[in-house]
Amino acid sequence: MEKINKRSDCPISYSLDIFGDKWSLLVIRDMLFRGKFSFNEFKTSEEKMATNILADRLAKLESEQLIFKEASPKNKSKFIYQLTQKGLDLMPVLISMIQWGDKYNPDTTPTPKKIIKAYKWDPQLLITAYQKSLAAVWE
Amino acid sequence: MEKINKRSDCPISYSLDIFGDKWSLLVIRDMLFRGKFSFNEFKTSEEKMATNILADRLAKLESEQLIFKEASPKNKSKFIYQLTQKGLDLMPVLISMIQWGDKYNPDTTPTPKKIIKAYKWDPQLLITAYQKSLAAVWE
Numbered sequence: 001m002e003k004i005n006k007r008s009d010c011p012i013s014y015s016l017d018i019f020g021d022k023w024s025l026l027v028i029r030d031m032l033f034r035g036k037f038s039f040n041e042f043k044t045s046e047e048k049m050a051t052n053i054l055a056d057r058l059a060k061l062e063s064e065q066l067i068f069k070e071a072s073p074k075n076k077s078k079f080i081y082q083l084t085q086k087g088l089d090l091m092p093v094l095i096s097m098i099q100w101g102d103k104y105n106p107d108t109t110p111t112p113k114k115i116i117k118a119y120k121w122d123p124q125l126l127i128t129a130y131q132k133s134l135a136a137v138w139e
Numbered sequence: 140m141e142k143i144n145k146r147s148d149c150p151i152s153y154s155l156d157i158f159g160d161k162w163s164l165l166v167i168r169d170m171l172f173r174g175k176f177s178f179n180e181f182k183t184s185e186e187k188m189a190t191n192i193l194a195d196r197l198a199k200l201e202s203e204q205l206i207f208k209e210a211s212p213k214n215k216s217k218f219i220y221q222l223t224q225k226g227l228d229l230m231p232v233l234i235s236m237i238q239w240g241d242k243y244n245p246d247t248t249p250t251p252k253k254i255i256k257a258y259k260w261d262p263q264l265l266i267t268a269y270q271k272s273l274a275a276v277w278e
Contacts (some may be wrong), residue, residue, distance in 0.1 A: 007161075007186040009248040011240025012168050012233060022146075022159040029151050047146040048180060057203040085245055094151060096231035101150025104225055 004064065019090070023049055024057050025097070028066070028083070028090055032126070033115065035133035037080045038072065061087070064071050073138055080137055095119050108138060143203065157203050158229070162188055163196050164236070167205070167222070171265070174272035176219045177211065200226070212277055219276055227266060234258050252267065276277055 004017045019025055030036040030045055042054055049057075058081065062068045066087035069079040098111045118125040143156045158164055169175040169184055181193055188196075196222065200206045205226035208218040237250045257264040 006246070008166070008184075009244065010165075010185070010248045011237045011244060011247050011250055012164060013186055014240040014244040014247065015220040015236040016161045020161040020164070021158070022155045025155060025159070026149075029149070045147075046149070047152055057166065058252060073189060089239055089242065092235035096235050098150045100228055100232060101153040103228065105145070105150060105153040107145070107148045107162065108150050108153065111150055116177070 004060075015093075018060070018066070021057070023053055024061060025090070025094065027054070027057055027061065027081075028087060029094060031067070031081065031083055031089075032091065032094065032130055035136070037082065037134060037137055038078060039081075040078075056113075066090070082134060083130070088130070091119070091126060093125055143199075152210070154232075157199070157205070160196070161188075162196060163200060164229070164233065166193070166196055166220075167226060168233060169195065170206070170220065170222055171227075171230065171233065171269055174275070176221065176273060176276055177217060178220075179217075205229070217225055221273060227269070230258070230262055 001005065006017055007013050019028075024045055026045065027042055030042050034045075036042055036045070039054065039058070042058075043049060043051065058067070058069075062069065064086075065084055067081050067083055069081050072078040072080050095116070099116065102108050102111055115126065118129075145156055146152050156165075164182065165186055165188065166181055169181050173180070173184075175181055175184070178193065178197070181188065181197075184186060197208075201208065203225075204223055206220050206222055208220050211217040211219050234255070238255065241247050241250055254265065257268075
């Protein structure tokens with residue numbers, strides 16, 4: 001996959017060049033908050049991401065070094081996707097979107113308050129939770 | 140314009156249904172941080188947004204009540220766009236994207252440190268700055 005074409009050097013524009021679409025951040029959400037790390041797990045999410053879109057977004061996120069993949073310990077022909085530091089650093093973006101969505105979508109599935117609470121207290125708590133669910137895949 | 144089709148009631152997914160594209164948040168950026176409030180001003184931004192895309196995104200942001208428009212005091216056939224509270228509440232999303240983009244785009248135009256500093260000290264300072272540049276349009 002080619003590198004992105006940057007439209008400008010504005011940091012907001014750069015961010016949108018990479019993940020400014022309806023799907024990329026859902027994959028990051030699935031990894032960060034839902035303990036999902038494989039193509040088939042991402043596909044089961046309630047937004048029903050199409051296979052070709054999912055493959056495209058994973059390739060782009062990998063090419064931009066937000067995620068990387070390794071062969072699954074249980075099935076060497078499948079991949080486990082993990083977040084790089086660049087991907088983990090999207091946590092504040094996701095948290096701010098959770099807060100906005102919780103406030104303005106009247107039908108929101110309320111985000112477990114413990115996520116917001118933990119984040120405000122120490123974002124590292126959420127990173128640790130992510131690392132634990134990831135470690136479970138390798139056990 | 141029709142209302143959005145919500146893919147799920149996850150707050151992140153709801154946020155992306157509304158502004159999950161490469162352009163919408165650039166318009167919000169222009170209003171919030173750059174004192175731009177008209178169609179022609181948005182068009183001059185360095186990302187060179189096409190007229191039809193800009194018109195589409197403004198209509199969607201208006202339909203989702205993130206912005207509203209009024210006739211320009213200087214030219215009644217033109218509009219001034221303003222942020223609603225729902226639009227202003229995107230400030231934390233933009234700030235978190237600024238911080239991420241500043242960190243990872245090697246060519247970033249560094250965001251004036253005073254923006255981040257003001258935000259951390261009191262987000263209301265940035266809202267007041269926005270209101271001042273908006274007020275100037277009406278003088």
